[in-house]
Amino acid sequence: MFEKFTKDAREVVRAAVEHAGRTGGGTVGEPELLLALLDRTDSPAAAALGTLGVHRRRESVVEALATVRRRGGISTADAEALAGLGIDVDAIVARVEHAHGVGALAADGAAGPRKRVRRPFTAEARSVLERALRIAVGRGERRLGDEHLLLALTTGPGPAAAVLADHGASYAEVLRAVGEGPARKAS
Numbered sequence: 001m002f003e004k005f006t007k008d009a010r011e012v013v014r015a016a017v018e019h020a021g022r023t024g025g026g027t028v029g030e031p032e033l034l035l036a037l038l039d040r041t042d043s044p045a046a047a048a049l050g051t052l053g054v055h056r057r058r059e060s061v062v063e064a065l066a067t068v069r070r071r072g073g074i075s076t077a078d079a080e081a082l083a084g085l086g087i088d089v090d091a092i093v094a095r096v097e098h099a100h101g102v103g104a105l106a107a108d109g110a111a112g113p114r115k116r117v118r119r120p121f122t123a124e125a126r127s128v129l130e131r132a133l134r135i136a137v138g139r140g141e142r143r144l145g146d147e148h149l150l151l152a153l154t155t156g157p158g159p160a161a162a163v164l165a166d167h168g169a170s171y172a173e174v175l176r177a178v179g180e181g182p183a184r185k186a187s
Helices: 007-023 030-039 044-051 058-070 076-084 089-100 123-138 146-155 159-166 171-178
Strands: none
Touching: 007 030, 007 044, 007 123, 007 146, 030 044, 030 058, 030 123, 030 146, 030 159, 044 146, 044 171, 058 076, 058 159, 076 089, 076 159, 123 146, 146 159, 146 171
């Protein structure tokens, strides 16, 4: 599958691994893929994120991803839905952190940022890569670019899709920003 990745897409995957290392994560997940896409400045995904104003709200996106991580993967929308049932996710997180330390729900058995380890992709992140390939093929494109990764992040129910939607980048909006036709940059 990786032989079909453009240079931009390969750089996103590498950067996602680096993000996992900086945060001390033992695995690479959707949030790390999204953070890597936010780092891009001259690519189809960067252009789409710029058009949608997500780059201007980068700090807010990063904070939202950190909140999701701190909550053990529960998005703001999920927390609001649970609040409707009388469950205060933030209170639960506070109690867990009081008993086990800050970030207890975010812990994933990481080796830490200084050890050189292979950081595997979570099942959700692997699913994003598979969806990206299906999206590229479905659009009649021979290469998988970072725009396909961005589109794939918006199609699932994961934390990246929720954070992007909260910041005005739903699948429909990203699709419009990327364009309906084949990607023009095939680096």
